[in-house]
Amino acid sequence: MEAIKTNSVEFIPGATITIDDDRCIGCKKCVEVCPEDVYELVRRPGETDPNKEFKSVAVAPEKCILCLSCLEICAKDAIYIDGQQ
Amino acid sequence: MTDQIVKKLELKYEPVGIYLIPAEHAERYEKFFENFAKPNGRLTYCQAVDTVRGAANYSKLPERPDVLVLKAKDFLCSAGAANLGFYNLPEPIKNGERDFLLRRFPSIETSKVTREMIPHFEAGSTSSVVVFKLSKAPVDPHVVLVFGNPAQILSLEGPYVMKTGGRLEIDVLGTCGVCAEMTVSPLLNRKMNLSTLCGGARSHAFKDPTEMGAGIPGIEFPELVENLLARQNIPKRQDLTKELQ
Numbered sequence A: 001m002e003a004i005k006t007n008s009v010e011f012i013p014g015a016t017i018t019i020d021d022d023r024c025i026g027c028k029k030c031v032e033v034c035p036e037d038v039y040e041l042v043r044r045p046g047e048t049d050p051n052k053e054f055k056s057v058a059v060a061p062e063k064c065i066l067c068l069s070c071l072e073i074c075a076k077d078a079i080y081i082d083g084q085q
Numbered sequence B: 001m002t003d004q005i006v007k008k009l010e011l012k013y014e015p016v017g018i019y020l021i022p023a024e025h026a027e028r029y030e031k032f033f034e035n036f037a038k039p040n041g042r043l044t045y046c047q048a049v050d051t052v053r054g055a056a057n058y059s060k061l062p063e064r065p066d067v068l069v070l071k072a073k074d075f076l077c078s079a080g081a082a083n084l085g086f087y088n089l090p091e092p093i094k095n096g097e098r099d100f101l102l103r104r105f106p107s108i109e110t111s112k113v114t115r116e117m118i119p120h121f122e123a124g125s126t127s128s129v130v131v132f133k134l135s136k137a138p139v140d141p142h143v144v145l146v147f148g149n150p151a152q153i154l155s156l157e158g159p160y161v162m163k164t165g166g167r168l169e170i171d172v173l174g175t176c177g178v179c180a181e182m183t184v185s186p187l188l189n190r191k192m193n194l195s196t197l198c199g200g201a202r203s204h205a206f207k208d209p210t211e212m213g214a215g216i217p218g219i220e221f222p223e224l225v226e227n228l229l230a231r232q233n234i235p236k237r238q239d240l241t242k243e244l245q
């Protein structure tokens, strides 16, 4: 991840994003609100619980613009950006 | 002065002072603050404010600091950093897409217009921001942030106009509450502003839903506290001279 340069006028995207798989219920809200398509919903292999069939994966964290929409929308508090919620 | 306002209003937490270091001559100013704590990872501006006042510790430092010095790289919230003058807003926030996707607006246009109207400093004009518990102020603050319930914030309104008379015009939307409404607006407009905070601040830091805030230009804060305390000394009717009664 490239750091933001102090006094640089343009914001430089990128963040470390972690999703707590146990909390994620695959509701897709983070996918819907992210303006940079950082998330994708994937099928959990071998999952039999219909409420846990899908989970979100941060496929492009380098595009994150730190808008924090995903943190605000996730009702399960499953997402961490640089360790914060 | 901090003690006096905390006691008079029965505040749960001390007010927070903010000092902005401009990009111009930054090195000279930053040298003065080089021995103060820097966060050990990104955090939002409101998390930094919540940290120094003592409600939580989002700094990732083992001990909660009373003073934090933030640079652009320390911000978890790009909108907050952009409002404070560190850099340009990322395009999807600037063009309205971000708030539109959150379903806050029925069109991108209304979202964009609203975003453009949020008080902000020029991109690149700020180099660092120093956030501190007011009793531990290393320097006179540019802005003082007071948090309390509506009754406590109400107690500041009358004293603010006590000597001149008048009314308060508030610049508020519940968006970018701590950064734009409480910090930038009082500096740009040179007057106290009130804020109901914002969804972001309440989601990432301020957990007490009964709290709201006031941002007061640092230069006006001593007189505000003085007025707040002096109010009880305004003569009672029976103490006035006959002609004035």
Ligand code: SF4
Residues within 6 Å of the ligand: A019, A023, A024, A025, A026, A027, A028, A029, A030, A031, A055, A056, A073, A074, A075, A076, A077, A078, A079
């Ligand atoms: S919003 Fe939260 S619970 Fe829903 S898919 Fe995303 S991470 Fe999972």
Ligand code: SF4
Residues within 6 Å of the ligand: A017, A033, A034, A035, A036, A037, A038, A039, A063, A064, A065, A066, A067, A068, A069, A070, A071, A081
């Ligand atoms: S912070 Fe914004 S850009 Fe980054 S992953 Fe979350 S929604 Fe996407």
